Amino acid sequence: MPKLEYAGEVCEGNAKLVKQLETVQMTAAKKILRCLSTTSNTVLRAELGMHPLKTNRDMRKLNWQYKVKSMPKQRLPAIVDRAVWEKVTKGRAGIRWDGVVEKVWKDIRGNQGEIMSAGKFGRYKAKVEESIERRERLALRNKVESEKHFEIYGGLREGLGMKTYLHGPMDFAKTLKLRFRVGDLDMPERRKRYTSSREEGEVGAQVCPCGKAIESRTHIVSECEIYKTERDVLEEEMRETDECEMEEFNTMNSSEKTIAILGDRWWPQEAKQEGDKISKKIIYNVWKQRNERPIVGGVSIRSRNGVPSRNGRVVNGQMTKASNN
Numbered sequence: 001m002p003k004l005e006y007a008g009e010v011c012e013g014n015a016k017l018v019k020q021l022e023t024v025q026m027t028a029a030k031k032i033l034r035c036l037s038t039t040s041n042t043v044l045r046a047e048l049g050m051h052p053l054k055t056n057r058d059m060r061k062l063n064w065q066y067k068v069k070s071m072p073k074q075r076l077p078a079i080v081d082r083a084v085w086e087k088v089t090k091g092r093a094g095i096r097w098d099g100v101v102e103k104v105w106k107d108i109r110g111n112q113g114e115i116m117s118a119g120k121f122g123r124y125k126a127k128v129e130e131s132i133e134r135r136e137r138l139a140l141r142n143k144v145e146s147e148k149h150f151e152i153y154g155g156l157r158e159g160l161g162m163k164t165y166l167h168g169p170m171d172f173a174k175t176l177k178l179r180f181r182v183g184d185l186d187m188p189e190r191r192k193r194y195t196s197s198r199e200e201g202e203v204g205a206q207v208c209p210c211g212k213a214i215e216s217r218t219h220i221v222s223e224c225e226i227y228k229t230e231r232d233v234l235e236e237e238m239r240e241t242d243e244c245e246m247e248e249f250n251t252m253n254s255s256e257k258t259i260a261i262l263g264d265r266w267w268p269q270e271a272k273q274e275g276d277k278i279s280k281k282i283i284y285n286v287w288k289q290r291n292e293r294p295i296v297g298g299v300s301i302r303s304r305n306g307v308p309s310r311n312g313r314v315v316n317g318q319m320t321k322a323s324n325n
């Protein structure tokens with residue numbers, strides 16, 4: 001990727017190509033993480049602590065602008081900056097580079113004047129980064145708040161950055177935890193996005209086999225009696241972990257419990273690693289138990305590996321695919 005990004009400071013490239021590059025990067029990430037192609041890119045990047053390629057280019061553009069502005073007048077880039085770009089006339093092919101940079105400034109809502117006068121390059125760079133990070137955080141928040149499906153993810157409130165549970169080589173427990181966190185599982189809460197409500201009703205697949213609630217992550221992790229054994233193991237392990245405040249845990253509602261188990265914030269600092277292990281274990285056990293259960297009514301709504309097809313489903317003659325953004 002860095003090779004393809006060469007000269008990204010001054011060359012924006014073809015918009016379509018830029019988008020394709022971004023897609024290639026995310027497709028690769030999804031393959032490695034073994035999650036569905038329909039998983040939100042924004043949320044996945046937050047999990048990986050990854051910026052969109054555009055962000056890196058934006059950062060480099062602004063840094064380059066600073067360098068050109070503060071470079072001795074006789075240096076070539078400075079001469080080019082004055083001579084060429086200032087002469088480009090309206091209507092001529094090609095985008096003015098300073099226009100592109102202007103757009104980046106607007107986009108990050110950074111105070112250009114204030115940041116440009118930050119003094120040393122290091123301080124300038126830090127301020128640019130800060131503004132860009134703010135834009136990314138805002139984009140993530142908007143994404144998470146715009147879809148009900150991300151309620152649990154929003155509740156985790158872990159922000160941007162490589163999450164510790166993903167450290168080390170990728171294995172099934174990590175994939176599963178990732179998918180529980182982002183909601184990338186074949187359950188009604190997710191299927192709703194791909195299926196018409198009529199079809200979903202006919203299959204009668206919304207209700208958990210226990211008959212007491214619609215099947216959801218919160219239900220299977222924290223409520224359903226079918227998974228009581230798995231939950232007992234979890235609570236036993238929590239009690240054995242000295243730092244865990246079981247009294248506090250027991251006062252939580254199901255949704256809070258699920259968020260505590262899937263997330264990183266509830267576990268005391270000294271028990272974070274242990275917490276991650278315990279959390280992966282219950283998710284693994286619950287999911288295994290769920291998929292081994294005979295399917296009631298003889299109608300299998302689960303595909304081979306328990307996830308909807310990569311290519312979406314045909315609903316009313318139209319392919320449905322989730323938006324990836």
Ligand SMILES: [Zn+2]
Nearest residue numbers: 208210224225
């Ligand atoms: Zn149930």
